[in-house]
Amino acid sequence: MSTALDDLLAPRSAASPPALFIDHTAFGARRILRAPLPWTDAPELAAYYGKAQALLGSDATVVPVAPLVDAVLAEHPSLVEDMAARSRTGYALRTLLASDAVGEAVGRALAAIPHMSHAPLALLAPSPLAWLAIAQGAAGNPDLSAITPDHAESAAMYVSDWLRRYADRPITCLVLDGRHEGVDSQGGSRVLPAEDLAAYSPVVNAAEHYRWGVLHMTEEGVGVPGEARAAARLPDAFWTDGAPAPDAELLLTAVPAAADPDTVLARLASLR
16 A cells, blocks of 8 residues: 555655655754754744745655653653553653644644644654653663563553654655664663664554655665655755765655755755
């Protein structure tokens, strides 16, 4: 079955420039708003997205879940306490994703943003395994030694159930960020098992049911389940040091906060 991502990419030919999915939130907070993004104020967040889209012209409106959830946790310390109530691996993530505070905040953002940024929505979420570790760390336990490959599928089931909340949102693509940068770097035992997309079948199946495309981003590259499409990630150095762009039909990128605005616009022009 074709997906909304297929529909987005179908008109492109071999001679077309790559589709660009730009996460501009770090750059935008520093260079556009000059203030933290208003993650939990949906109208203000949507207004920011309208400004950023007008400037950068991303082919998708990339909405990263992780910083939005961080903002919710900062406003709801009782939720953090609930996540820490049990030490069982996966309990923190399950509690987080069952929370109405998180679910409703993400829902409000996904409802408001398309009114101001008209490019198709791409939901950028941690992969289930990465999210398992992030939630556990947020609950105060940085020791990941108990996390095994078997936990990936149970985490995927929690994420799949959570995604059901947004089945009616106009989402074109779900991007699973399986990079463990920042997850494996602090205190305790921080090395996670390797990413295995096959273990995330509950998430992939749910996304396909909703006709969302799925992209899986790891340190090694970008995977597209069951597809021959060429997708890649633009390195940060593309925006700051003139590094070349990979040859791909679809490029995922996050513009660094420190990138110079004029350089960013010039580098964008080089891709179009």
